[in-house]
Amino acid sequence: MGENTAEGLRGIRAGNTSICTVGAEGHGLHYRGYAIEDLAENSCFEEVAYLLMKGELPTQNQLDGWCEQLQTHRRLPGLVEDILRRLPADAHPMDVLRTGVSAMGIAEPEPGLEGGFETAVRLLGALPSMLGTWYWGSRGKDVPSGDGIEGFAAYVMLMVKDDTPSDLECRLMDASLILYAEHEFNASTFTSRVCASTLADFYACIVGAIGTLSGALHGGANEKAMALIQQFKDPEDAARGVREMLAQRKLIMGFGHGVYRVRDPRNAIIKGWAKKVSEDRNDLRLFEISEAVEQVMWDEKRLFANLDFYSATAYHMAGIDTPLFTPIFVLSRTSGWAAHVIEQRADNKLIRPLANYIGPEQRTYLSIEDR
Ligand SMILES: CC(C)(COP(=O)(O)OP(=O)(O)OC[C@H]1O[C@@H](n2cnc3c(N)ncnc32)[C@H](O)[C@@H]1OP(=O)(O)O)[C@@H](O)C(=O)NCCC(=O)NCCS
Numbered sequence: 391m392g393e394n395t396a397e398g399l400r401g402i403r404a405g406n407t408s409i410c411t412v413g414a415e416g417h418g419l420h421y422r423g424y425a426i427e428d429l430a431e432n433s434c435f436e437e438v439a440y441l442l443m444k445g446e447l448p449t450q451n452q453l454d455g456w457c458e459q460l461q462t463h464r465r466l467p468g469l470v471e472d473i474l475r476r477l478p479a480d481a482h483p484m485d486v487l488r489t490g491v492s493a494m495g496i497a498e499p500e501p502g503l504e505g506g507f508e509t510a511v512r513l514l515g516a517l518p519s520m521l522g523t524w525y526w527g528s529r530g531k532d533v534p535s536g537d538g539i540e541g542f543a544a545y546v547m548l549m550v551k552d553d554t555p556s557d558l559e560c561r562l563m564d565a566s567l568i569l570y571a572e573h574e575f576n577a578s579t580f581t582s583r584v585c586a587s588t589l590a591d592f593y594a595c596i597v598g599a600i601g602t603l604s605g606a607l608h609g610g611a612n613e614k615a616m617a618l619i620q621q622f623k624d625p626e627d628a629a630r631g632v633r634e635m636l637a638q639r640k641l642i643m644g645f646g647h648g649v650y651r652v653r654d655p656r657n658a659i660i661k662g663w664a665k666k667v668s669e670d671r672n673d674l675r676l677f678e679i680s681e682a683v684e685q686v687m688w689d690e691k692r693l694f695a696n697l698d699f700y701s702a703t704a705y706h707m708a709g710i711d712t713p714l715f716t717p718i719f720v721l722s723r724t725s726g727w728a729a730h731v732i733e734q735r736a737d738n739k740l741i742r743p744l745a746n747y748i749g750p751e752q753r754t755y756l757s758i759e760d761r
Pocket residue numbers: 606607608609611640641642643644645646647648649691693696697698
């Protein structure tokens with residue numbers, strides 16, 4: 391590494407934000423000053439999205455109006471619906487959402503770059519329908535109407551789950567959407583800000599962010615965590631298997647973090663939900679396997695579970711297919727991305743760092759016959 395460079399930009403403060411703090415005292419998470427524990431316990435996703443995007447918690451009237459807007463925006467433009475219906479059933483749903491958002495940018499272009507709030511609300515409302523249109527439509531089934539379903543989380547569950555979701559499953563979804571909503575300058579959010587800083591439109595920022603989130607080191611970790619725990623038959627098998635993987639220096643998905651050093655505060659909350667949903671199903675096998683993995687990772691590496699680890703168990707036990715895990719993360723994180731795009735635009739400076747050059751010294755150009 392050369393002078394003034396940091397691998398992966400670790401430890402570099404790349405800008406100002408008033409949206410979120412991550413890792414204060416090694417483990418804290420606050421959205422606009424509110425602790426994640428308070429929000430997950432007392433709030434709902436719509437309220438948190440409003441807080442992130444507007445800066446303050448809504449009054450009851452404001453919340454009612456906001457929820458109504460989100461419900462109205464479930465409707466998709468014809469062009470977007472047509473495109474989504476043509477996508478194959480074996481497409482990855484992250485690619486489906488990336489395509490749907492891109493198509494929205496053509497069907498309903500952003501009117502101007504002032505703020506972006508209206509476009510953000512429009513997209514946030516439409517995203518669950520995009521996922522549902524593909525999920526149900528690609529299997530030749532009718533998309534459930536959602537009439538009479540008011541809450542965002544309940545509507546998401548309707549879009550991603552084959553049988554009728556229980557009240558407990560909807561509450562799990564609501565909590566997980568709150569936990570996933572925002573996380574400061576993580577890779578996908580930073581992507582959205584870089585994109586916004588060039589004065590690209592809102593949809594471009596979100597398309598870029600979805601692409602970044604899809605990777606296994608970021609949002610894709612919840613799907614990989616599921617694949618990991620599903621391969622073990624019981625907690626003993628899991629403990630043995632994970633020790634072997636660590637001996638082979640393999641990465642265990644759903645553990646560790648680029649910023650938190652002590653623990654991920656979201657873990658205790660989602661773990662509680664994973665347990666509740668498993669108990670409700672009277673099936674604690676996967677939960678106990680997950681706990682065994684968590685214990686070995688702590689004993690052997692002092693690495694803690696991040697949000698993605700128990701999200702996998704919780705979503706699986708709520709009857710959600712694994713490929714839909716990261717797309718659900720998108721439905722939530724769009725609120726955080728939107729808040730950052732709006733913040734970037736309000737005080738914009740093109741994000742353009744320098745590179746530390748490590749290539750060859752100056753060379754003389756050789757004509758092609760002489761090489
Ligand atoms: C998130 C992540 C990319 C952070 O990486 P990072 O900032 O480089 O992590 P650290 O610097 O704390 O890593 C310290 C050591 O622990 C190891 N480590 C970190 N996470 C690990 C994991 N999940 N499994 C096994 N070893 C891990 C690193 O390889 C490193 O070992 P080394 O010093 O021998 O090279 C990394 O922990 C990871 O890949 N986790 C799995 C993917 C995941 O869950 N992503 C979702 C994040 S919310």
